[in-house]
Each structure stands twice: as C-alpha cells, then as structure tokens.
Amino acid sequence: xxxxxxxxxxxxxxxxxxxxxxxxxxxxxxxxxxxxxxxxxxxxxxxxxxxxxxxxxxxxxxxxxxxxxxxxxxxxxxxxxxxxxxxxxxxxxxxxxxxxxxxxxxxxxxxxxxxxxxxxxxxxxxxxxxxxxxxxxxxxxxxxxxxxxxxxxxxxxx
Numbered sequence: 001x002x003x004x005x006x007x008x009x010x011x012x013x014x015x016x017x018x019x020x021x022x023x024x025x026x027x028x029x030x031x032x033x034x035x036x037x038x039x040x041x042x043x044x045x046x047x048x049x050x051x052x053x054x055x056x057x058x059x060x061x062x063x064x065x066x067x068x069x070x071x072x073x074x075x076x077x078x079x080x081x082x083x084x085x086x087x088x089x090x091x092x093x094x095x096x097x098x099x100x101x102x103x104x105x106x107x108x109x110x111x112x113x114x115x116x117x118x119x120x121x122x123x124x125x126x127x128x129x130x131x132x133x134x135x136x137x138x139x140x141x142x143x144x145x146x147x148x149x150x151x152x153x154x155x156x157x158x
Contacts, residue, residue, distance in 0.1 A: 012076060016071035017069060017071075022036060022039070023036070024036055025066070027059055027061070027084070028065055042096075048120050049121075050118050052096070054113045054114070055114075055115045060117070062117060066079060067119065075128065076128050076129070078124050078125070080121055081121075081124065083119075085118050087118045093116050122157070
C-alpha cells in the first residue's frame with residue numbers, strides 16, 4: 001500500500017467530515033466531558049468551522065479546545081486541537097442558519113440564548129484505517145499487523 005502524504009490524509013479528513021459533520025468537543029483542561037456538536041463546514045474556510053450552541057452550554061466560554069471525529073464506517077479518526085471563540089459576524093451566523101439549526105432554538109435566529117462559536121484549528125492527529133489485503137488477512141487470522149498494513153497516520157497543521 002502506498003503511503004499517503006499528510007496533505008492527502010488531511011483532504012480525506014475534510015471530505016469525510018463533510019459527509020458526517022458530527023464531532024465530540026470539549027474545552028482543554030476543563031475536566032468536563034466532551035459533548036456532541038454539529039460542525040458547520042465551509043470548503044473555502046481555511047482552518048476553521050463553526051457551531052451553534054447555547055450561552056449556557058459547557059463550551060460557551062470558549063478557549064483552548066479539542067474535537068474528536070470518527071468517520072462513517074470508522075475509516076478515519078481525528079483529534080483536532082484549536083481555540084473556540086465567539087463568532088460575532090452576523091453574516092456568518094446567517095450563512096449557516098438552517099431549519100435543522102432552528103429546531104434547537106425556541107426563539108429561532110433571534111433566540112437570546114443563541115451563541116455561535118468558531119473553532120480556529122491549530123493542529124490535528126489523523127488516522128486512516130485503510131487496511132491492506134495482507135493486513136486484513138493477518139487481522140482475521142490473529143497474526144501481528146505491521147503499521148504499514150493498517151493505514152495512514154499524520155500529525156498536521158490545520
């Protein structure tokens with residue numbers, strides 16, 4: 001199996017996140033469990049995505065954060081580090097607003113408890129479980145799998 005470049009692995013992550021934009025996110029050092037959130041992705045946004053949440057949510061204060069992503073079918077895993085900051089640009093808030101988001105807020109777009117956070121990405125560690133035929137055979141027969149047979153791995157700046 002040919003090794004993928006860090007850029008190819010990163011692009012695979014973005015494609016899989018677009019297909020299923022659900023992450024677990026928590027504040028670094030906050031000693032609270034991460035919570036599931038739906039990321040608002042933009043292919044033109046370089047190194048950031050957004051979340052609608054409430055002002056009383058455990059991540060509302062922002063700061064250093066970690067998000068974990070698992071692709072459909074468990075073909076890719078990612079741990080993303082960055083910083084959560086309040087999004088104050090009303091045009092951005094409007095851009096990603098949808099009926100699905102509105103369902104979470106009784107007051108709709110004008111709900112006084114509505115908060116949009118921007119996740120400014122720092123770096124990530126990404127694993128792809130693209131197992132080779134030889135790796136699958138070893139897995140099924142209980143033999144030791146060489147890391148090169150299990151998939152790709154990258155530590156990347158976002």
